[in-house]
Amino acid sequence: DIQMTQSPSTLSASVGDGVTITCRASQSISSWLAWYQQKPGKAPKLLIYLASSLQSGVPSRFSGSGSGTEFTLTISNLQPDDFATYYCQQYSSYSPYTFGQGTKLEIK
Amino acid sequence: EVQLVQSGAEVKKPGESLKISCKGSGYSFPNYWIGWVRQLPGRGLEWMGIIYPGDSDTRYSPSFRGQVTISADTSFSTAYLQWSSLKASDSAMYYCARLEALVAAHDYWGQGTLVTVSS
Numbered sequence: 001d002i003q004m005t006q007s008p009s010t011l012s013a014s015v016g017d018g019v020t021i022t023c024r025a026s027q028s029i030s031s032w033l034a035w036y037q038q039k040p041g042k043a044p045k046l047l048i049y050l051a052s053s054l055q056s057g058v059p060s061r062f063s064g065s066g067s068g069t070e071f072t073l074t075i076s077n078l079q080p081d082d083f084a085t086y087y088c089q090q091y092s093s094y095s096p097y098t099f100g101q102g103t104k105l106e107i108k
Numbered sequence: 109e110v111q112l113v114q115s116g117a118e119v120k121k122p123g124e125s126l127k128i129s130c131k132g133s134g135y136s137f138p139n140y141w142i143g144w145v146r147q148l149p150g151r152g153l154e155w156m157g158i159i160y161p162g163d164s165d166t167r168y169s170p171s172f173r174g175q176v177t178i179s180a181d182t183s184f185s186t187a188y189l190q191w192s193s194l195k196a197s198d199s200a201m202y203y204c205a206r207l208e209a210l211v212a213a214h215d216y217w218g219q220g221t222l223v224t225v226s227s
Binding site for chain 1: 143145152153154155156157158167168169170171203205208211212213214215217218219220
Protein backbone atom coordinates (compact mmCIF):
# COMPACT_ATOMS: atom_id res chain seq x y z
CA ASP A 1 0.00 0.00 0.00
CA ILE A 2 1.05 3.57 -0.62
CA GLN A 3 1.42 5.53 2.63
CA MET A 4 0.65 9.24 2.75
CA THR A 5 2.30 11.38 5.41
CA GLN A 6 1.11 14.91 6.08
CA SER A 7 2.95 17.58 8.01
CA PRO A 8 2.43 19.32 10.25
CA SER A 9 -0.36 17.58 12.16
CA THR A 10 -1.47 20.90 13.61
CA LEU A 11 -0.85 24.39 12.35
CA SER A 12 -1.67 27.68 14.08
CA ALA A 13 -2.08 30.81 12.03
CA SER A 14 -3.87 34.14 11.99
CA VAL A 15 -6.39 35.62 9.59
CA GLY A 16 -4.48 37.09 6.66
CA ASP A 17 -1.50 34.72 7.01
CA GLY A 18 -0.33 32.28 4.38
CA VAL A 19 0.27 28.62 5.25
CA THR A 20 1.65 25.53 3.56
CA ILE A 21 0.77 21.89 4.25
CA THR A 22 2.96 19.10 2.95
CA CYS A 23 1.96 15.60 1.89
CA ARG A 24 4.54 12.94 1.09
CA ALA A 25 3.85 9.63 -0.64
CA SER A 26 5.82 6.47 0.12
CA GLN A 27 6.31 5.94 -3.62
CA SER A 28 5.75 8.00 -6.72
CA ILE A 29 2.13 8.79 -7.51
CA SER A 30 2.79 11.13 -10.43
CA SER A 31 0.11 13.84 -10.02
CA TRP A 32 -2.63 11.54 -8.72
CA LEU A 33 -3.32 13.57 -5.60
CA ALA A 34 -6.31 15.45 -4.24
CA TRP A 35 -6.78 17.78 -1.28
CA TYR A 36 -9.91 18.02 0.84
CA GLN A 37 -11.15 20.37 3.55
CA GLN A 38 -13.29 19.08 6.38
CA LYS A 39 -15.10 21.10 9.01
CA PRO A 40 -16.46 19.57 12.23
CA GLY A 41 -19.60 17.55 11.66
CA LYS A 42 -19.43 17.99 7.89
CA ALA A 43 -18.44 15.85 4.94
CA PRO A 44 -15.09 16.55 3.29
CA LYS A 45 -15.03 19.03 0.43
CA LEU A 46 -12.81 18.67 -2.65
CA LEU A 47 -10.39 21.58 -3.06
CA ILE A 48 -7.66 20.45 -5.46
CA TYR A 49 -7.41 17.53 -7.88
CA LEU A 50 -4.57 16.19 -9.99
CA ALA A 51 -2.19 17.89 -7.54
CA SER A 52 -2.67 21.43 -8.80
CA SER A 53 -6.10 21.88 -10.41
CA LEU A 54 -8.59 24.00 -8.49
CA GLN A 55 -12.06 22.50 -8.10
CA SER A 56 -14.85 24.68 -9.41
CA GLY A 57 -16.09 27.17 -6.83
CA VAL A 58 -13.01 26.96 -4.61
CA PRO A 59 -11.38 30.34 -3.89
CA SER A 60 -8.16 31.08 -5.74
CA ARG A 61 -6.29 31.59 -2.45
CA PHE A 62 -6.03 27.79 -2.39
CA SER A 63 -3.33 26.28 -4.57
CA GLY A 64 -1.61 22.95 -4.91
CA SER A 65 1.70 21.86 -6.33
CA GLY A 66 4.03 18.91 -6.57
CA SER A 67 4.45 15.61 -8.34
CA GLY A 68 6.04 12.27 -7.68
CA THR A 69 6.28 11.94 -3.90
CA GLU A 70 6.06 15.47 -2.51
CA PHE A 71 3.06 17.75 -2.65
CA THR A 72 1.97 20.99 -1.03
CA LEU A 73 -1.28 22.77 -0.37
CA THR A 74 -0.87 26.51 0.08
CA ILE A 75 -3.52 28.82 1.43
CA SER A 76 -2.82 32.52 1.11
CA ASN A 77 -4.56 35.35 2.95
CA LEU A 78 -6.30 33.03 5.42
CA GLN A 79 -9.96 33.75 6.00
CA PRO A 80 -11.99 32.75 9.08
CA ASP A 81 -13.80 30.11 7.01
CA ASP A 82 -10.48 28.35 6.21
CA PHE A 83 -9.86 27.07 9.73
CA ALA A 84 -10.56 23.37 9.33
CA THR A 85 -8.81 20.04 8.86
CA TYR A 86 -7.13 19.27 5.55
CA TYR A 87 -6.47 15.86 4.03
CA CYS A 88 -4.53 14.68 1.04
CA GLN A 89 -5.54 11.50 -0.81
CA GLN A 90 -3.67 9.53 -3.44
CA TYR A 91 -5.34 7.92 -6.43
CA SER A 92 -2.35 6.18 -7.94
CA SER A 93 -3.60 2.66 -7.43
CA TYR A 94 -6.91 0.97 -6.78
CA SER A 95 -6.10 -0.61 -3.48
CA PRO A 96 -6.40 1.52 -1.51
CA TYR A 97 -6.84 5.20 -2.25
CA THR A 98 -5.15 6.20 0.99
CA PHE A 99 -5.59 9.47 2.86
CA GLY A 100 -3.00 11.36 4.79
CA GLN A 101 -3.61 11.58 8.52
CA GLY A 102 -4.85 15.17 8.31
CA THR A 103 -3.64 18.63 9.25
CA LYS A 104 -5.72 20.71 11.63
CA LEU A 105 -5.47 24.43 10.91
CA GLU A 106 -6.22 26.41 14.04
CA ILE A 107 -6.63 30.10 14.73
CA LYS A 108 -3.64 31.53 16.58
CA GLU B 109 -27.72 18.96 -9.29
CA VAL B 110 -25.61 16.01 -8.21
CA GLN B 111 -26.59 14.69 -4.79
CA LEU B 112 -25.67 11.74 -2.63
CA VAL B 113 -28.17 11.18 0.18
CA GLN B 114 -27.31 8.67 2.87
CA SER B 115 -29.59 6.77 5.19
CA GLY B 116 -30.08 7.92 8.77
CA ALA B 117 -28.15 7.25 11.96
CA GLU B 118 -28.21 3.73 13.34
CA VAL B 119 -27.85 2.33 16.85
CA LYS B 120 -27.11 -1.39 16.96
CA LYS B 121 -25.90 -4.05 19.35
CA PRO B 122 -22.71 -6.05 18.88
CA GLY B 123 -23.31 -9.06 16.65
CA GLU B 124 -26.20 -7.48 14.77
CA SER B 125 -26.20 -6.95 11.02
CA LEU B 126 -26.58 -3.61 9.28
CA LYS B 127 -26.90 -2.20 5.76
CA ILE B 128 -26.61 1.54 5.15
CA SER B 129 -27.36 3.24 1.87
CA CYS B 130 -26.27 6.07 -0.40
CA LYS B 131 -28.69 7.25 -3.08
CA GLY B 132 -27.33 9.17 -6.04
CA SER B 133 -29.26 11.63 -8.15
CA GLY B 134 -28.62 14.27 -10.78
CA TYR B 135 -26.14 12.17 -12.75
CA SER B 136 -25.80 8.79 -14.48
CA PHE B 137 -25.45 6.57 -11.42
CA PRO B 138 -24.19 3.43 -13.22
CA ASN B 139 -21.25 5.26 -14.78
CA TYR B 140 -19.45 6.64 -11.75
CA TRP B 141 -17.55 4.78 -9.04
CA ILE B 142 -18.88 5.24 -5.51
CA GLY B 143 -16.48 4.97 -2.58
CA TRP B 144 -17.01 4.54 1.16
CA VAL B 145 -14.95 6.31 3.81
CA ARG B 146 -14.86 5.67 7.55
CA GLN B 147 -14.16 8.31 10.19
CA LEU B 148 -13.75 7.08 13.74
CA PRO B 149 -14.69 9.59 16.46
CA GLY B 150 -12.11 12.36 16.55
CA ARG B 151 -9.95 10.64 13.95
CA GLY B 152 -9.01 10.98 10.29
CA LEU B 153 -10.49 9.62 7.09
CA GLU B 154 -10.02 5.98 6.10
CA TRP B 155 -10.80 4.80 2.58
CA MET B 156 -12.72 1.52 2.73
CA GLY B 157 -13.47 0.55 -0.84
CA ILE B 158 -15.21 1.41 -4.07
CA ILE B 159 -17.80 0.04 -6.47
CA TYR B 160 -18.65 0.70 -10.10
CA PRO B 161 -22.43 0.29 -10.18
CA GLY B 162 -22.55 -0.35 -13.92
CA ASP B 163 -20.90 -3.76 -13.59
CA SER B 164 -20.55 -4.13 -9.79
CA ASP B 165 -16.75 -4.16 -10.02
CA THR B 166 -15.73 -3.74 -6.37
CA ARG B 167 -12.35 -3.05 -4.76
CA TYR B 168 -11.64 -3.11 -1.05
CA SER B 169 -8.90 -1.67 1.09
CA PRO B 170 -7.02 -4.60 2.64
CA SER B 171 -7.95 -3.18 6.05
CA PHE B 172 -11.65 -3.65 5.33
CA ARG B 173 -11.75 -6.69 3.05
CA GLY B 174 -13.81 -9.40 4.70
CA GLN B 175 -15.14 -6.96 7.32
CA VAL B 176 -17.76 -5.22 5.17
CA THR B 177 -19.57 -5.74 1.87
CA ILE B 178 -20.08 -3.01 -0.69
CA SER B 179 -22.88 -3.38 -3.23
CA ALA B 180 -25.05 -1.30 -5.54
CA ASP B 181 -28.45 -1.47 -7.19
CA THR B 182 -28.73 0.59 -10.35
CA SER B 183 -32.52 0.20 -10.32
CA PHE B 184 -32.58 2.36 -7.22
CA SER B 185 -29.42 4.41 -7.97
CA THR B 186 -28.21 3.33 -4.55
CA ALA B 187 -24.97 2.00 -3.15
CA TYR B 188 -24.78 0.04 0.08
CA LEU B 189 -22.34 -0.76 2.85
CA GLN B 190 -23.15 -3.71 5.04
CA TRP B 191 -21.92 -5.63 8.03
CA SER B 192 -22.93 -9.17 8.97
CA SER B 193 -21.82 -8.94 12.59
CA LEU B 194 -21.11 -5.52 14.05
CA LYS B 195 -18.46 -4.80 16.67
CA ALA B 196 -18.19 -1.85 19.01
CA SER B 197 -15.12 -0.78 17.02
CA ASP B 198 -17.36 -0.24 13.97
CA SER B 199 -18.87 2.81 15.69
CA ALA B 200 -18.03 5.65 13.37
CA MET B 201 -19.28 8.10 10.77
CA TYR B 202 -19.46 6.59 7.29
CA TYR B 203 -19.42 8.68 4.14
CA CYS B 204 -20.10 7.73 0.54
CA ALA B 205 -18.50 9.76 -2.21
CA ARG B 206 -18.62 9.79 -5.99
CA LEU B 207 -15.35 9.29 -7.81
CA GLU B 208 -14.96 11.48 -10.86
CA ALA B 209 -12.45 9.42 -12.83
CA LEU B 210 -11.57 12.31 -15.17
CA VAL B 211 -10.17 14.30 -12.26
CA ALA B 212 -9.26 11.31 -10.05
CA ALA B 213 -11.00 12.68 -6.99
CA HIS B 214 -14.16 12.26 -4.93
CA ASP B 215 -16.08 15.31 -6.09
CA TYR B 216 -19.45 14.80 -4.36
CA TRP B 217 -20.02 13.42 -0.88
CA GLY B 218 -22.97 12.19 1.08
CA GLN B 219 -23.84 13.83 4.38
CA GLY B 220 -22.61 10.84 6.37
CA THR B 221 -24.28 8.06 8.37
CA LEU B 222 -23.41 7.73 12.06
CA VAL B 223 -23.29 4.14 13.22
CA THR B 224 -23.21 3.45 16.95
CA VAL B 225 -22.64 -0.09 18.18
CA SER B 226 -23.20 -0.55 21.88
CA SER B 227 -24.55 -3.20 24.19
